[in-house]
Amino acid sequence: MSTVLNQTAPNVPLLINGEFVQSTTGDWIDVTNPATQDVIGRAPVTTDQEMARAIAAAQEAFKSWRNVPVQERMRCLLRYQALLKEHHDELAGILARETGKTFADAKGDVWRGIEVVEHGCSAPTLTQGEMTENVANGIDTHSIVHPIGVCAGITPFNFPAMIPLWMFPLAVVCGNTFVLKPSEQDPLTPTRLAELWHEAGFPAGTLQVVHGRKEQVDYLLEDPAIKAVSFVGSVPVATHVYRTATHNLKRVQCMGGAKNHMVVMPDANKDQVINHLVGASCGAAGQRCMAISVAVLVGEETRAWMDDLREAVAGIRPGPSDDADAAYGPLISPAAKERVEQLIGTAEGEGADLLLDGRGYTVDGYPDGNWVGPTLIDNVRSDMTVYREEIFGPALLVMHVDTLDEAIELVNSNPYGNGTSIFTRSGAAARKYQHETEVGQVGVNIPIPVPAPFFSFTGGKHSFFGDLHPYGKQAFRFYTETRTVISRWPESDLPSGPNMTISMR
Ligand code: NAD
Numbered sequence: 001m002s003t004v005l006n007q008t009a010p011n012v013p014l015l016i017n018g019e020f021v022q023s024t025t026g027d028w029i030d031v032t033n034p035a036t037q038d039v040i041g042r043a044p045v046t047t048d049q050e051m052a053r054a055i056a057a058a059q060e061a062f063k064s065w066r067n068v069p070v071q072e073r074m075r076c077l078l079r080y081q082a083l084l085k086e087h088h089d090e091l092a093g094i095l096a097r098e099t100g101k102t103f104a105d106a107k108g109d110v111w112r113g114i115e116v117v118e119h120g121c122s123a124p125t126l127t128q129g130e131m132t133e134n135v136a137n138g139i140d141t142h143s144i145v146h147p148i149g150v151c152a153g154i155t156p157f158n159f160p161a162m163i164p165l166w167m168f169p170l171a172v173v174c175g176n177t178f179v180l181k182p183s184e185q186d187p188l189t190p191t192r193l194a195e196l197w198h199e200a201g202f203p204a205g206t207l208q209v210v211h212g213r214k215e216q217v218d219y220l221l222e223d224p225a226i227k228a229v230s231f232v233g234s235v236p237v238a239t240h241v242y243r244t245a246t247h248n249l250k251r252v253q254c255m256g257g258a259k260n261h262m263v264v265m266p267d268a269n270k271d272q273v274i275n276h277l278v279g280a281s282c283g284a285a286g287q288r289c290m291a292i293s294v295a296v297l298v299g300e301e302t303r304a305w306m307d308d309l310r311e312a313v314a315g316i317r318p319g320p321s322d323d324a325d326a327a328y329g330p331l332i333s334p335a336a337k338e339r340v341e342q343l344i345g346t347a348e349g350e351g352a353d354l355l356l357d358g359r360g361y362t363v364d365g366y367p368d369g370n371w372v373g374p375t376l377i378d379n380v381r382s383d384m385t386v387y388r389e390e391i392f393g394p395a396l397l398v399m400h401v402d403t404l405d406e407a408i409e410l411v412n413s414n415p416y417g418n419g420t421s422i423f424t425r426s427g428a429a430a431r432k433y434q435h436e437t438e439v440g441q442v443g444v445n446i447p448i449p450v451p452a453p454f455f456s457f458t459g460g461k462h463s464f465f466g467d468l469h470p471y472g473k474q475a476f477r478f479y480t481e482t483r484t485v486i487s488r489w490p491e492s493d494l495p496s497g498p499n500m501t502i503s504m505r
Pocket of ligand 1: 159183184218
């Protein structure tokens with residue numbers, strides 16, 4: 001069991017140099033259960049002195065950790081993987097309480113993180129160098145893969161297990177040390193992840209966890225000791241982080257927000273389409289960067305599917321995390337609920353058809369939850385606010401076009417590029433779509449095309465700023481640098497004489 005989270009509403013500790021310590025700050029952020037508004041913890045706004053101590057501890061630990069053989073680093077990660085699996089339900093329980101996710105969804109969040117940790121155990125092969133003998137007369141060239149130093153990670157509220165696990169396990173198995181600044185809205189899950197990290201045997205200083213808001217993020221972006229920054233969050237903050245950190249000459253990867261379209265061809269399997277549209281739009285309360293938020297129905301025939309789609313969306317309901325029949329939970333905060341409801345309101349005002357209106361939704365027994373009911377908005381145009389902005393709520397927009405070409409043009413005109421999908425029985429239509437669409441991750445008859453962790457999460461356009469994406473082989477390149485050694489050992493220098501023979505004992 002957790003040693004630091006076993007109170008009803010703990011003051012969340014900082015992790016610095018292997019020790020969980022209480023911040024001396026006077027500024028604390030309430031962590032609430034989104035279904036009830038109960039305060040279940042308080043996150044400290046880390047002081048500048050504590051930020052400096054965390055970074056210094058990571059710098060100090062790097063000096064020895066970088067020299068630990070990669071197999072030993074990997075063995076720590078293997079133990080971490082086993083512990084995460086052992087504590088899967090416990091982690092999901094903490095996560096469900098602070099995010100409001102259904103228990104099944106919370107388990108999925110943890111599981112996808114575990115899979116990344118598993119892939120991290122390939123570090124010995126994925127951090128190998130290369131060698132070519134005799135590139136010129138007697139000259140050999142080899143490359144060595146080195147860690148880069150202290151890395152920082154800044155994570156959003158919506159996947160408090162998976163997204164931190166995209167970052168620090170891979171950075172650290174490469175020989176780096178890490179400072180994590182998780183979302184202030186759900187810091188309890190990352191704290192438990194950090195406790196298990198030390199149980200797995202990782203040395204003090206390999207991972208620090210600090211808490212706070214913009215000021216703490218900016219501290220990491222400005223500190224010259226931080227060599228690389230991984231960020232996941234909204235586009236405005238991703239833009240700020242990318243600009244500031246690159247200005248300060250750091251290596252940066254920033255994953256931002258999204259607007260994901262599912263293109264539905266008239267030859268698609270209607271039942272599958274409707275089933276997937278419901279889950280992909282409203283699942284996890286729409287708080288997924290890969291949620292399908294727009295259905296693009298191609299051709300006149302698909303208009304006739306709207307009644308069935310409406311019925312299917314109306315058939316789901318939100319509920320608390322322990323309600324096995326709930327399709328999704330509450331939004332993360334009253335502010336998020338207000339924002340989503342306000343965006344739904346703009347659709348009505350700007351001429352779309354509000355077929356299902358989730359505003360003002362209530363759940364019996366949970367009068368204070370941040371509920372938004374399933375929402376369906378038809379006849380949306382690309383100039384409407386509800387289309388231009390990321391909603392991040394349980395709302396599906398529907399647009400109608402006549403041809404696949406029109407659908408592709410619509411998707412390509414959107415500034416976001418995280419994910420998209422096409423549903424069709426035509427291989428030719430699918431191939432044309434995956435070839436011409438300018439989106440980083442494409443599903444063919446798959447609504448949410450999130451790659452398995454040995455590929456990379458390749459969002460594009462304004463959903464990603466940087467060059468190397470999270471997890472997969474690209475993450476190993478992001479967290480390492482390559483040194484090239486060119487050497488010549490002329491044969492004429494071979495030692496001679498009885499005492500100079502080269503021998504291996
Ligand atoms: P957010 O941008 O509000 O916060 C993300 C992190 O940045 C948090 O740790 C927060 O404390 C910090 N932060 C907030 N404001 C800041 C500022 N002004 N300066 C510096 N740091 C700041 O995002 P969120 O609401 O926690 O998460 C939801 C967003 O994340 C959505 O837009 C979603 O699409 C996106 N997201 C993207 C991906 C992806 O892989 N592309 C994955 C998950 C979530």
